[in-house]
Amino acid sequence: MKTSAIRQYTIKRQFLALGTINQICLYDQTDNKLIDKAVNRVMEIDDKMSAFKKDSEISGVNQNAGVKPVIVSEETFRLLQLSKEISKLSGGAFDITLRPLIKLWGINKKLNYIPERHDIDKALKITGYKNLVLNEKNCSAYLKKSGQAIDLGGIAKGYAADEVKRILVEGGVTSAIINLGGNIVALGAGPNGLPWEIGIQNPAAERGIFLGILSAANKTIVTSGSNERFFIKDGVRYHHILDPRTGKPAKSGLLGVTAVGECSAIADAVSTAVFVLGMEKGINLLKKFKLEAVFALDDYKICLTEGLINKFTVN
Ligand code: AMP
Ligand code: MG
Numbered sequence: 001m002k003t004s005a006i007r008q009y010t011i012k013r014q015f016l017a018l019g020t021i022n023q024i025c026l027y028d029q030t031d032n033k034l035i036d037k038a039v040n041r042v043m044e045i046d047d048k049m050s051a052f053k054k055d056s057e058i059s060g061v062n063q064n065a066g067v068k069p070v071i072v073s074e075e076t077f078r079l080l081q082l083s084k085e086i087s088k089l090s091g092g093a094f095d096i097t098l099r100p101l102i103k104l105w106g107i108n109k110k111l112n113y114i115p116e117r118h119d120i121d122k123a124l125k126i127t128g129y130k131n132l133v134l135n136e137k138n139c140s141a142y143l144k145k146s147g148q149a150i151d152l153g154g155i156a157k158g159y160a161a162d163e164v165k166r167i168l169v170e171g172g173v174t175s176a177i178i179n180l181g182g183n184i185v186a187l188g189a190g191p192n193g194l195p196w197e198i199g200i201q202n203p204a205a206e207r208g209i210f211l212g213i214l215s216a217a218n219k220t221i222v223t224s225g226s227n228e229r230f231f232i233k234d235g236v237r238y239h240h241i242l243d244p245r246t247g248k249p250a251k252s253g254l255l256g257v258t259a260v261g262e263c264s265a266i267a268d269a270v271s272t273a274v275f276v277l278g279m280e281k282g283i284n285l286l287k288k289f290k291l292e293a294v295f296a297l298d299d300y301k302i303c304l305t306e307g308l309i310n311k312f313t314v315n
Contacts, residue, residue, distance in 0.1 A: 009177075015039055017046045018157050020181030024164060027175035027190075034171040038164045042180065045160045048076055051099055051151045058150050062099070066146030069135060077139040079152065079159055079265065080132070086155075086269040087129040090285055094273035095129045095244040099149035105249075107240040112231040114238065120247040127244060154241075157183040158222055158268025165264070182228070183264055184221040202315075203227040203256035203296050211294065211302055212314040220264035224271040225256030225296070241275050252278030255298050260308065261291040279303060 009025040013035050016022070022042060024035055050056045057072040064070050072080070083096045100123040104115045115123075131144040143149070157180045164178045165185045177196065178185040190196035195217040199210035203225040214221060226249070229240035243250040252275065259271040266289050274282030279295050283305065286293050292307040304312055 011035055013039060015042075017042045018050075018160060018181060019052070019153070020157070022181060023177075023179045024168075025177045025179075026168070026173055027177075029171070029173050031171060034168065034173070037171070038167045041163050041167055042160045045075075045156065045163065048073060049079070049152050049156050049159075051149065051153075058152060061141045061143060062149040065143035065148040069133065069138075069140035069142035071138055071140045074139055077134065077136075077141065079155065080134055080141055080150075081136075082265060083152070083155055083269060084129055084132060084134065086266070086273060089288055090270075090273035090277065091281075092129065092244050093276035093285075094154060094269050095127065096150050096152055096154065097127045097129050097132055097143070097148055098242055098244060099151035100126050100147060101242055101244075101247050102151050102153070102240075103149075105238070105240075105242065107229050107231065107238065107249075112233065114233060124244075124247045127247075154224075154272040155265055155269040157181050158220070158264035158266070161185045161220065161264040161268075182223055183268055185264055186216045186219055186221065189217045200258050200294055200312075201225070201227070201256070204300065210315050211296055212312050214258075214260065214294065214308070215311045215313075216260065218262075219260055220262065220267050221258060221260050222264060222267040222271045223256055223258040224275040226254075226275075227256065241272060243276050250276040252276060252282075253298055254278060254282075254295060255300075256296040257282065258294040259286065259291045260293065261289065267291055 009027050010030050012025045014023050048057045051058050057076045060070045086094045104123050126145050126147040133142040161178050161180045161183045174188040176187040186196040195215040198214045198221050202209045202211045226239040230237050239249045241250050257274045259267040261267045292305045295303040
């Protein structure tokens with residue numbers, strides 16, 4: 001991310017949560033209590049929605065897979081509903097029930113291990129968002145098959161970024177950059193009332209080398225890429241976004257995709273889905289959610305949706 005040096009932030013907070021490094025920078029306020037409130041909210045979301053924390057609501061649902069429905073908080077329920085809707089609209093490319101496969105690949109744990117085909121097939125048998133039953137009446141979630149498990153890694157950072165934005169706006173902030181592990185919200189305008197300048201990471205280069213600069217005000221900017229978590233074995237890159245059809249890292253002709261829109265939770269889930277679907281099919285999904293996008297193709301071309309022409313400058 002690149003922000004202009006014309007105006008310095010007034011407070012910056014960096015913290016670990018959601019399995020990543022997060023940063024909130026305010027440019028027009030020095031209210032430490034407000035930023036505390038925003039950080040605590042992210043921690044609360046992590047506590048409820050992490051699949052790694054034994055006492056989280058999501059772990060409760062996972063531990064009771066094939067046993068019984070579990071009542072969750074309204075916000076967790078709404079996020080599960082949104083996830084399922086995006087699963088349907090993406091034809092299953094986005095699927096929060098991939099946890100058995102994610103665990104098998106162990107990419108987040110840096111195991112550098114390629115699972116055997118029969119283990120992938122076994123794990124695939126206990127994935128599938130259609131087996132997640134959500135009951136609005138009592139806010140319960142039930143995974144039908146024993147061994148099934150949810151992982152909100154593809155949407156939770158976006159949701160948390162929306163919540164941070166809400167808290168900051170309610171607290172009177174008009175200019176801020178929220179960056180939750182690459183899920184960015186550019187709140188208000190940047191220096192001198194001009195749009196923020198956000199650097200889009202080049203997925204084929206080291207961190208800090210940009211594909212180009214995106215001009216954005218009051219937008220969320222969310223990237224899914226093969227460069228975020230991966231290992232290389234025998235010259236092949238194995239990354240963390242899995243194709244629910246094959247059980248293997250998605251190969252759709254993209255190195256990365258950046259979705260640009262209003263709601264960070266939606267942009268987060270849709271960017272993950274588009275990464276799986278590829279550019280052609282991805283464009284249809286983006287349209288359904290009124291999102292724009294920057295595509296980094298694996299032949300090193302860059303493509304933009306129409307709404308970003310004049311807003312993106314190639315480096
Ligand atoms: P993102 O970085 O938002 O694209 O999300 C990637 C993370 O979401 C991974 O680290 C996994 O935890 C999870 N994930 C991987 N593949 C998928 C998928 N096809 N649908 C939903 N979540 C996924
Ligand atoms: Mg995502």
